[in-house]
Amino acid sequence: DTGVSQDPRHKITKRGQNVTFRCDPISEHNRLYWYRQTLGQGPEFLTYFQNEAQLEKSRLLSDRFSAERPKGSFSTLEIQRTEQGDSAMYLCASSPGLTPLHFGNGTRLTVT
Amino acid sequence: RKEVEQDPGPFNVPEGATVAFNCTYSNSASQSFFWYRQDCRKEPKLLMSVYSSGNEDGRFTAQLNRASQYISLLIRDSKLSDSATYLCVVNRNSGYALNFGKGTSLLVTP
Numbered sequence: 001d002t003g004v005s006q007d008p009r010h011k012i013t014k015r016g017q018n019v020t021f022r023c024d025p026i027s028e029h030n031r032l033y034w035y036r037q038t039l040g041q042g043p044e045f046l047t048y049f050q051n052e053a054q055l056e057k058s059r060l061l062s063d064r065f066s067a068e069r070p071k072g073s074f075s076t077l078e079i080q081r082t083e084q085g086d087s088a089m090y091l092c093a094s095s096p097g098l099t100p101l102h103f104g105n106g107t108r109l110t111v112t
Numbered sequence: 113r114k115e116v117e118q119d120p121g122p123f124n125v126p127e128g129a130t131v132a133f134n135c136t137y138s139n140s141a142s143q144s145f146f147w148y149r150q151d152c153r154k155e156p157k158l159l160m161s162v163y164s165s166g167n168e169d170g171r172f173t174a175q176l177n178r179a180s181q182y183i184s185l186l187i188r189d190s191k192l193s194d195s196a197t198y199l200c201v202v203n204r205n206s207g208y209a210l211n212f213g214k215g216t217s218l219l220v221t222p
Contacts, residue, residue, distance in 0.1 A: 031208075033209055035212075040120070040214070041214055041215075042199050042212035042213050042214045042215045044212070045204065045209050045210070045211060045212075048206075048208045048209045050208070055206075055208055056206050056208045091156075098144055098203060098208075098209075098210070099144070099146055099158060099161065099210070100157075100158035101156070101158070101210065103155035103156055103157070104155065105155060
């Protein structure tokens with residue numbers, strides 16, 4: 001399967017803990033995105049990479065959130081000092097251009 | 113004002129019906145418009161792009177009204193398999209990424 005892969009699928013953590021998610025994009029795609037989706041809402045943009053450069057960050061991405069894409073391949077999204085409001089599905093997507101975005105299955109985060 | 117606004121529905125229609133979804137966007141400089149489809153507990157997938165002159169893909173027709181900053185999606189002859197959430201999508205100011213609306217839920221019943 002050469003689609004976008006995300007790991008883990010599910011993460012349950014206690015408030016205040018740090019979590020890290022990984023995304024492996026489609027190999028020939030140089031664009032990589034992180035989105036967050038809660039129930040009943042559409043995906044909310046978090047950040048965008050072109051190759052290894054992080055070119056845009058949403059205001060939603062507080063200083064507790066950091067994303068990296070070393071060497072322009074896989075990406076990680078870290079959330080420090082998690083809060084209950086961080087509970088959501090974190091979606092990674094990659095694309096060869098503006099569209100189509102190819103989404104992964106997501107990482108569901110539950111903060112207790 | 114949200115950047116992309118949609119009526120969340122749900123829209124419940126019988127098989128064979130025609131249904132239309134609307135969407136408005138706030139940035140008059142937006143250049144790229146799309147409809148994505150999201151099935152329950154699945155990831156969003158591109159349904160179709162939306163062009164200024166309007167475009168059709170089988171039973172699906174998309175229209176764009178730049179003056180009113182309004183996008184529509186028309187589904188003719190609805191099938192049970194059309195049941196999903198339809199997301200209106202517009203490029204962000206930066207042009208790098210996309211903003212998604214909240215989605216409109218469609219349920220097609222036998």
